[in-house]
Amino acid sequence: MINAQNLSKVYRINVKKSGLKGALGNLFHAEWVEKVAVEDLSFQMKEGSALACIGENGAGKSTLIKMMIGILTPTAGQIRVFGEEPRKAGNSYLRRIGVVFGQKTNLWTDIPVIESYQAVKTLYKLDEKIFRQNYDRVVELLELQPLLSVPARKLSLGQRMRADIGMVFLHSPELLFLDEPTIGLDINVKHTIRTFLRQMNQETGTGIFLTSHDLDDIDEICDDAIVLSGGRLIYDGTLEQLKHRFVQDKMIQVVGRQEGDIQSLLPLSRISVEGRVWKIVYPVREYSSAEVLAAVSGCFAIEDITIGEPDIDEVVSRIFAGEGMP
Amino acid sequence: MRTFWKLTAISIQGQLYYRTSFFINLLTPLALLGGQYLLWAALYEQQGGAAIGGMERREMFAYILFAFAMSNLLNWAGENRLSREIKTGQVAARCVRPAAFLTQYLAEMTGALFLQGIVNLLVVLAGFLCFGRYMTVPSVSALPAFILCLVLAVALRLMMIDVFSLLCFFTTGYLGISWTRAALFDFFSGAMIPVVLFPGWLKAVACYTPFPYMLQAPVAVLLGQDTLVGLPAVYGLQTVWILIFLGLHGLIYGLARRNLTIAGG
Numbered sequence: 009m010i011n012a013q014n015l016s017k018v019y020r021i022n023v024k025k026s027g028l029k030g031a032l033g034n035l036f037h038a039e040w041v042e043k044v045a046v047e048d049l050s051f052q053m054k055e056g057s058a059l060a061c062i063g064e065n066g067a068g069k070s071t072l073i074k075m076m077i078g079i080l081t082p083t084a085g086q087i088r089v090f091g092e093e094p095r096k097a098g099n100s101y102l103r104r105i106g107v108v109f110g111q112k113t114n115l116w117t118d119i120p121v122i123e124s125y126q127a128v129k130t131l132y133k134l135d136e137k138i139f140r141q142n143y144d145r146v147v148e149l150l151e152l153q154p155l156l157s158v159p160a161r162k163l164s165l166g167q168r169m170r171a172d173i174g175m176v177f178l179h180s181p182e183l184l185f186l187d188e189p190t191i192g193l194d195i196n197v198k199h200t201i202r203t204f205l206r207q208m209n210q211e212t213g214t215g216i217f218l219t220s221h222d223l224d225d226i227d228e229i230c231d232d233a234i235v236l237s238g239g240r241l242i243y244d245g246t247l248e249q250l251k252h253r254f255v256q257d258k259m260i261q262v263v264g265r266q267e268g269d270i271q272s273l274l275p276l277s278r279i280s281v282e283g284r285v286w287k288i289v290y291p292v293r294e295y296s297s298a299e300v301l302a303a304v305s306g307c308f309a310i311e312d313i314t315i316g317e318p319d320i321d322e323v324v325s326r327i328f329a330g331e332g333m334p
Numbered sequence: 335m336r337t338f339w340k341l342t343a344i345s346i347q348g349q350l351y352y353r354t355s356f357f358i359n360l361l362t363p364l365a366l367l368g369g370q371y372l373l374w375a376a377l378y379e380q381q382g383g384a385a386i387g388g389m390e391r392r393e394m395f396a397y398i399l400f401a402f403a404m405s406n407l408l409n410w411a412g413e414n415r416l417s418r419e420i421k422t423g424q425v426a427a428r429c430v431r432p433a434a435f436l437t438q439y440l441a442e443m444t445g446a447l448f449l450q451g452i453v454n455l456l457v458v459l460a461g462f463l464c465f466g467r468y469m470t471v472p473s474v475s476a477l478p479a480f481i482l483c484l485v486l487a488v489a490l491r492l493m494m495i496d497v498f499s500l501l502c503f504f505t506t507g508y509l510g511i512s513w514t515r516a517a518l519f520d521f522f523s524g525a526m527i528p529v530v531l532f533p534g535w536l537k538a539v540a541c542y543t544p545f546p547y548m549l550q551a552p553v554a555v556l557l558g559q560d561t562l563v564g565l566p567a568v569y570g571l572q573t574v575w576i577l578i579f580l581g582l583h584g585l586i587y588g589l590a591r592r593n594l595t596i597a598g599g
């Protein structure tokens with residue numbers, strides 16, 4: 009579905025000198041530097057999958073999306089989506105994809121939402137039956153009925169984003185590009201949008217390429233991830249593998265009676281106890297889960313046991329702190 | 335064409351939904367027309383009613399009425415919509431719609447000038463009904479030539495605004511570009527002063543720019559005045575300038591797509 013090979017994008021940035029003297033100097037002499045936004049990036053995305061693009065601010069996520077939708081031209085390398093070069097593919101390509109920018113709207117702001125939806129029907133040359141089917145579905149799942157007669161400029165941010173996400177599904181896109189779709193939204197709207205996107209991905213097979221700083225978005229919507237840092241790809245794989253690669257500790261919580269000395273079996277672990285609840289935090293590089301479970305079952309008469317899953321927040325903070333990267 | 339007309343309809347709807355803004359945009363430029371009338375009336379008074387630069391008072395009053403109707407076809411907000419979108423990055427939404435960038439722009443602008451065109455036509459008709467005896471009345475036989483010239487003039491003006499707007503991809507000072515465009519248009523098109531009143535050298539300069547063919551030429555054709563270069567040449571130059579701006583559109587838009595940094599990434 010997406011195939012990027014050695015993709016790079018370099019911007020020319022006008023450097024402004026500081027101070028009044030510098031400002032005057034800028035009038036007569038412009039200084040330009042090249043800023044690498046994306047560097048030698050190669051990755052693939054399978055049809056119908058949901059891929060997260062993780063990266064700090066300025067990592068090149070938005071630039072990457074804009075190259076994939078054909079707005080920007082790569083400086084070097086090649087990108088193909090559905091086997092076509094987005095920049096040259098034209099309207100037939102745009103009819104197969106959908107794009108949502110979290111900080112911008114695709115709705116026509118001066119007219120009611122329903123009019124924007126009707127315009128989509130014309131622009132995408134949609135069959136009435138398909139349009140109606142998609143329309144009914146998004147209106148129901150995103151609870152859009154009360155918003156349809158309101159001009160987009162009068163909607164709150166959350167309402168507008170729901171309307172935007174609804175609109176992007178009207179033409180049955182095969183692939184959706186979402187650039188921080190839940191930015192600035194409250195928890196309820198975020199939940200509605202995530203649930204909807206996940207459902208559409210699973211039921212209709214719409215591929216999703218998502219950039220977000222909200223790690224819950226990534227966790228709930230995506231299965232795979234790529235991580236960018238300074239425009240370079242530093243991880244490409246499943247979200248699960250990413251979590252395991254960057255999580256240094258795991259925790260097992262045991263409820264039960266102690267029958268042996270767990271510390272002697274797992275000397276590098278940290279153990280705390282509160283009543284009958286034991287928390288064992290162990291370094292994953294030192295002990296495998298099987299070893300820990302064997303030790304725990306030998307030392308406790310277990311009534312209940314919980315294995316703590318690593319949190320994506322922890323993963324990302326470790327990535328950006330530069331831990332565990334080659 | 336369905337896409338074009340749908341976008342035109344959206345543009346018209348967008349104007350109609352905001353009543354106060356709609357009426358303010360439509361009617362406030364009438365103050366400008368009043369000012370123009372008073373200015374020229376005072377000048378002719380000073381001349382004791384004699385012709386100024388070869389233009390009789392009746393001709394001048396008809397000219398300022400038609401020049402007003404032509405120059406006021408687009409308001410400031412409509413003219414600068416694309417510039418603003420480029421500055422804010424909202425233009426990205428336009429780029430991902432399955433319709434040519436230029437088609438979207440022309441459709442929206444057609445919608446924007448459609449309503450204003452109707453109102454301006456009513457203003458012109460009302461002006462002639464009330465004050466026709468003080469003005470040169472256009473000949474019906476001039477209408478076919480005028481309509482063709484008008485269509486080309488409007489297309490040329492839209493393309494000129496488009497090209498100036500696209501320059502905003504390369505600078506953050508979109509207002510500077512807009513004001514430059516407005517100043518060039520107002521001066522060289524004859525919207526403020528008829529080009530025939532310019533000194534010879536300035537008139538010659540004006541003829542080498544596209545601006546007189548956006549306003550002065552169609553008004554002159556309608557009123558039977560001097561078109562500076564002859565009617566066939568007017569049509570030819572209008573067409574050539576449209577083609578030049580189309581070429582510039584392709585060039586600048588292509589450059590922008592290669593080098594562009596849209597706000598936010």
